[in-house]
Amino acid sequence: MKTGICLFCSFTLLLFSLNSFAQDHDNLISGNFHEITFHEFVEKVEAQTDFHFYYDPSQFDSLTITLAVSKAHLQAVLDKIFNNTKWHYTIDKDNQVFITKGFSLSANLPYGFFNGEKDTATLAVKNEGISNYINQSKKAAQVISIENKLFDIGIKRNDVLKGKVNMAGYIRDAQTDESVSGALLYSDHPHVQVNSDQFGYYSIILPAGRHTLNVIAPGMFDAMRQVMLYSDGKFDIEMNEKVVKLKEVLVEAGKEKNVRSTTMGMDKLTMTAIKQIPAVMGEVDVLRAVLTLPGVKSVGEASTGLNVRGGATDQNLILFNGLNIYNPSHLFGFFSAFDPDVIKDVTLYKSSVPAKYGGRISSVLDITSLDGNDKKISGSAGIGPLTSKVTVEGPIVNSKTTFVVGARTTYSDWLFKVLPKDYEKSGASFRDGTIHINRKINSKNNVYVNGYISGDKFNLNNDTTYQYHNKNANINWKHNFNNRFYGVLSAGIDHYDYQVAFNADSVNAYKLGFSINQYKANLDFSYFLSNKHTITFGASSLFYDVHSGSFDPVGKFSLIVPDTLEAEHALESALYLSDHYNVSADFSIDAGVRFSMFNYMGAKHVNSYAPGLPKDLNNVLATNYYPSGKIIKTYMGPEFRLSARYSLSENTSIKASANSLRQYIHMLTNTTTISPTDVWKLSDPNLQPQLGTQVALGLYKNFKNNTIETSVELYYKWFSHYLDYRSGAVLVMNHHIETDVINTKGRAYGAEFLLKKSTGKINGWLSYTYSRSLLQQDDPYAAEKINDGAEYPSNFDQPHNFTFIGNYRINHRFSISFNATYSTGRPITLPVAEYDYAGSVRVLYSDRNAYRIPDYFRTDLSMNLEGNHKIHQATHNSWTLGVYNLTGRKNAYSVYFISQNGNIHGYKLSIFGSAIPFITYNIRF
């Protein structure tokens, strides 16, 4: 600490020797320079004046100067030389001139220095920058005074500026060059605001002339740029990420995104925020982080299946760089299948879903990977108790092509070797890999290639082995027609399969398989018509190829009769159009319509059932065969997406939204959690598509310079044709699944309260949700009715939920995170009576979900310890240690009665029934 103070003193002293911009009136320059080198220019200027130049001569090899000046100020001369170049200059009060390339230095005292604001680290950074520069270091320093610089956009003119000008470009992270999506860029006079899209691209129209632009984005320091608009032009903006490094948080203004944007029910988590949340066994987990958001629940700790605002787990569209991931979990659902080191951010749309997305009725979870560092090859590696992982990113050949590759594998098999002998034959392993390649062909064309693969294999002390795999790839071509108009064409393949193999005895040895392939093509356009209208439109087409099941013998002694369900084929197509309309500065609307069409196609045999009678095999009228390519059934309909914002004041807004969605694929499961043998089934003539509608209303208010965000959102949603199952339903290898399913309708409603502080030494959020999720069997032809047709709570109906996530940064190397979660126990079906049968006492079940498991409460603590911050070292390392479930509470996962040794016994099953300490080691290179 003592060294720290001394270092601070020396920086302060150094700073006092520098002063704000000062100029000697005698130091005027005259001369006629013709094609001289910069070095010659400097020698001449230094001879005429007492300025002294500091610069890197190697950067000026190619610069020649032709200039005629008479009694000119140095700034005027340098402005002429360096206008529209990457060079910046800074002149301090001792007439020292620093020439830098790509960034500028500030010789000004930062704002608030004399008012005692704690801004010392920023000063330190700046001084470090200068001293590094004096030492000819090429290390880039912080770009802060860039905000005071005036940038010229377009062709410079001296006449009176008139008319409107379009400016467009990318918003990027200054350190890594990662694009920053969802950033809000706005000007106050006139009031105009736009958002960057998923590529970090923005386009804004402003009156020609001078403007101050503010840029805010989650996880980033706010940025400000002064621009002089002459004509249409390009302007890229770099933002600085808030990371625990040699940085202090500045007092910020403009954290108004939640109040200003139109979308509601959207949550974005950056990886920085996700990594602060204490994780099970130290495995940073994207889906578990999403589970901390208001309105998102799961049925238990062994499941990463998301129930968003009372929806089922199969009603979420999970996209990873546009790849549709069918099974996003590893190790029976304990961990999510996304490698945290390759992920940039995660966005959850739980209320207003953009019109470009469709196919699931509850939510869209959009996970984005890093773009790849375009400056150098770098990487990271992590070692935890269950997994090891490595990530490499960087440029290929030149900075035009960048890549990110991540791989993760487990060695959890060893755990089973040390377990009691009951488990010695058990084993579990998983692995996943991600690749993202980004090629900038030119300023108008970009190509992105994504790949994802994951595999799981496990058996739990029996002779049955389960395996499942995701394999996905896509290619995207983005073309900018002009500043205001671009399009993205993408094509991709998504694959999911599972196999179950049983080989305990040779006669019954079998393998069971299921797989789904989907081939899709999307065409999306964005057109910035004016500041009032941003139009997005496009089309998509998705071809499903579902191999619903195959059951085959294994080995020559097996007597299993091979059985294969007929494959299912369908084409899901959609057209959409949406307009973001800024009616006024205070009022904006997002209005979209999506028209989707689903064609169920042959070759397939389809049963038709007598109308008005239960669908069972006694009521089959005919079995019709449809040849390949023949359309068997078409479902189609419009989906509406509407959301609006009205600002009541600078810091307060009110939003409303209404959405309808359609879903043509169903997951068949009669377990409460996602199990590895769940089958996906397409809508067909006997199974209607699921329809969902949600209306929501929200109030958003920010306090204390927008550093504290508060919001209240209310929602009501209803959905129909959700599937439930007959007693004793067979879901696997069923040739007529329609006879075993029952249509259910549901409704869900709730209120979500959020208090969030996203900046400062102490940050985090506090949320409370009251919500209900209710189902009702309304199938008039069902042979049996759950709860006699009365409404009953769904498996994930947990009315009260309270979450606290807090992070306290003690110093630059050490931070502590703490979280606490409370929720009502989930509903469960408990027996109503016991009886004797077949030699044992047994229990009788009646009404579904009439009881609840005990309430859930958990606290976790973790500490992050960064290695030293010396810049020039080969690797940087960090430790994370913590305790999951600090209080060791045995939270119930389920409560059940089992007949054992002739009697019934009640048990409570906990998944993480004790405090679990963890430690992980991460290394960056």
Place this chain on the structure above:
Amino acid sequence: MEQNHFSIKLLLYCIPVLSFAGCKVPYDPPVNSSKTHYLVVDGYLDGNGTTTIKLSRTRNISTRDTAADIMEKGAHLVIEDENNDTWPPLDEIGNGIYAGVFSLFPANRYRLHITAADGREYLSDFVSYKLAPPIDNITWDFKGGDVQLYANTHDPQNSTTFYRWSYEETWEFHSFYVSNLKFDPQTQALTPRTDQVHICWQSQNSFSIFIGSSAKLNEDVINKAPLNLISYGDKRISVLYSTLVTQYALDSAGYNYWNAMKGNTENVGSIFDPQPNLTRGNIHCTTDPSELVIGYIGAGTTQQQRIFIDNNQMPPGWNSIPDCPIDSIDRDSIVYFLGDMVRIPIDKVTDPFSRFACTASSRSCTDCTFFGTNIKPLFWP
């Protein structure tokens, strides 16, 4: 070194996490039991043996001990066939159990007609008379050190497909000490023992549901359908063990009913539990069709097979030494120590000058009739 310390700790905590069983604790959730006591019909119309039907009622849930059965007495049970022929009623042999021996014919379909004491009428659906093929053999092997028994069978006619097994297991066991003395409560003195309480037998019926299906096979073959599992060191194979397995043939609906009951009451507690469900059997109340009746009545023949497993087939160390401390009883305290029959004398102390009269140990270590019977079963070798 700190890291190593941590990783070891972590390992220890992971074990309960992944073994699941370690995180299971007994728990009695508060439940409101149904006020209605539904009729439970447990039995089988046995065409080549004794048909036994047990009638009882459902009762409130109590996990601590099994509440006394609510027996259904005074009912009138009659087997009927599709030709409206009826058989003589079953005899009530007490405790809600009704029995009779009937000749049934494979070509017919049968049902059970119950008239309860309160006048309500119950009928089962007509079921086919299913002929159980003979059991090929009952086998066993070691599974993780435990003994797993299996049923193997086949039907050359390919007409059975669905099977169920129950068993009655019997085992011989020995008390740890051989008691040659007896405390006579009448004379308050030690007398030589005349009955033998060292070698005994114990029996119990199966309490789990064992079913098998060959529906997915191209031959009607059941290979190694698991029966009971005898865990390592179990007293049942301490000397000689025997099990008599009974094989039933089921129809498809009966198989589904047994399968659902097994799923609801025995295969629970995993992380992927299916929803419990209310599967209805084939018995209906004709007086009130909405009344729930539990049970499935099937009809047909049964087959049986018995096997023996000897302790010498077990690995060394199967029999553990019980905790049986031996006491010496003072001559002047015989009544005090032995009078309550908690301790059983073993042998007289032969030294006449000793202060001790005899040795003794707890009843469980000396008197096998504490657990079973000392009457040798007829089938025992």
